[in-house]
Amino acid sequence: MxxxxxxxxxxxxxxxxxxxxxxxxxxxxxxxxxxxxxxxxxxxxxxxxxxxxxxxxxxxxxxxxxxxxxxxxxxxxxxxxxGDAPVMNREMDALLNREYIAATDFVAGRGRVRVGDTTYAAQGPDEVKAGDRVLAFARDGMQLRVRPLPTEDGAAAG
Structure with a gap:
């Protein structure tokens, strides 16, 4: 059969x-x-x-x-x-090298930053507190890597 x-x-x-x-x-x-x-x-x-x-x-x-x-x-x-053609969904790269405000305190190296009317997951030092100015200098997958920016008096935020 x-x-x-x-x-x-x-x-x-x-x-x-x-x-x-x-x-x-x-x-x-x-x-x-x-x-x-x-x-x-x-x-x-x-x-x-x-x-x-x-x-x-x-x-x-x-x-x-x-x-x-x-x-x-x-x-x-x-x-x-x-080859080197642009890859779709590269919006995270457009967020790099810009200043943002921390939306939450960073705990264990993780927190959130405010980008427009939303927040994004971020990695950075624990000294970053909610309201601090940070610079997004790199990304790790779908998370921004940030570092604190100096305040108006010249000291680092935190």
Whole structure:
């Protein structure tokens, strides 16, 4: 029964479409290429229906591995072509080298700074208190790294 099923081009066509459809539900780009291998196998089985069952399985294995290899090559090539192109969602970099007001006291090196009408997580020395002026000089993931700025009398805040 399995042999009859796997030597039917409709099986491979339907399996390929299901796998490619699953890619939408389970993103990862891997099922897309396995599905493409199944679609190519459907053509292989339709064009050469008299081949032995083992050859149909071998054909699927080769087309699946070839399609996966093609997919990985295309992804790597796409990343290399991107090079130094601007990356999306770099708004944290726009917050660097600016002065802000500490929204909370810093405890254990962590606190929050006010940026416009919101606050952002920040890392800095424990001497930073709510209301102190700080300079965002770097970022660590989604947190700003800050240092206190001198007050009007010349002393460091804190």
């Amino acid at each position: 399995l042999q009859t099923l796997l030597t039917n081009p409709w099986f491979w066509l339907i399996a390929g479409m299901i796998l490619m459809g699953l890619e939408i539900l389970i993103p990862g780009v891997f099922l897309l290429w396995i599905g493409l291998g199944a679609l190519i196998s459907a053509m292989f089985v339709a064009l050469l229906p008299d081949l032995a069952f083992a050859w149909h399985l071998m054909g699927f294995s080769i087309t699946m591995l070839g399609a996966c290899g093609l997919g990985f090559w295309l992804q790597r090539r796409g990343r290399a072509a991107q």
